């Protein structure tokens with residue numbers, strides 16, 4: 001009898017679920033992440049999307065051996081179980097922002113879902129990306145690696161001596177919220193409310209704020225020789241390099257893997273980041289290699305799946321790379337439950 005595994009990716013905008021067998025990804029569905037209802041709405045949506053993916057794959061939910069969930073963070077624990085405390089999902093955490101869609105403070109993901117499946121593993125999207133990159137991407141065989149997403153937010157996940165770092169509430173390496181300046185008061189405010197956080201200085205919204213255009217347009221202008229865009233990208237790359245150096249000073253990684261939407265411009269960013277990075281303390285930086293994610297566009301499927309996939313599948317998947325031939329995603333109407 002075949003074994004089936006489900007993978008879920010909960011993003012601030014959309015949530016994807018897929019079902020895989022040893023041969024590859026069988027079905028995949030996505031829907032906008034639900035923001036209205038009560039605190040159990042998102043877990044119920046996850047359960048529903050897994051059921052939809054199962055139906056498409058021609059199996060029933062009871063045949064799922066395990067579910068791996070990769071999600072936006074951070075987490076808090078309620079009664080020892082992981083609950084989402086993500087400001088872009090939980091309306092009550094969004095602070096002053098207008099038009100919030102709900103008054104949730106926590107989404108009890110583990111509490112709502114753990115009884116429904118034989119095995120459930122939940123991790124934030126950067127921790128699960130680090131697991132996926134180490135099994136199938138740019139980090140294969142690396143025991144000391146740091147994965148960093150450079151996107152709408154900044155986040156990280158790391159292995160040290162082959163151990164995945166998680167922490168007391170599974171929030172290890174919220175790199176976007178490290179403080180980059182001691183002169184807080186003058187610095188931009190982060191989405192979390194703090195000042196001078198790495199995310200507030202280099203993430204996509206920071207680039208847009210500084211230039212007045214969205215990041216793809218800023219990079220396009222930079223490529224066309226726009227001096228103001230060039231100066232901004234240089235500054236942002238330099239600050240990111242210093243942030244990465246700070247992480248390396250703590251972790252002693254051998255490899256840094258950079259993913260996320262901003263890093264799609266790695267051809268422009270790499271020389272700038274690398275130059276600044278190696279100017280930092282040579283004893284710590286000299287042997288570090290920086291590289292671009294190999295799984296970036298596939299992390300929606302591979303991050304959650306890598307959390308639960310049996311070890312016996314890994315060699316086959318490394319060879320056949322079935323994520324590259326995944327079926328088309330079925331987009332579900334946002335109103336369907």
Ligand SMILES: [Zn+2]
Nearest residue numbers: 177190192197
């Ligand atoms: Zn912050």
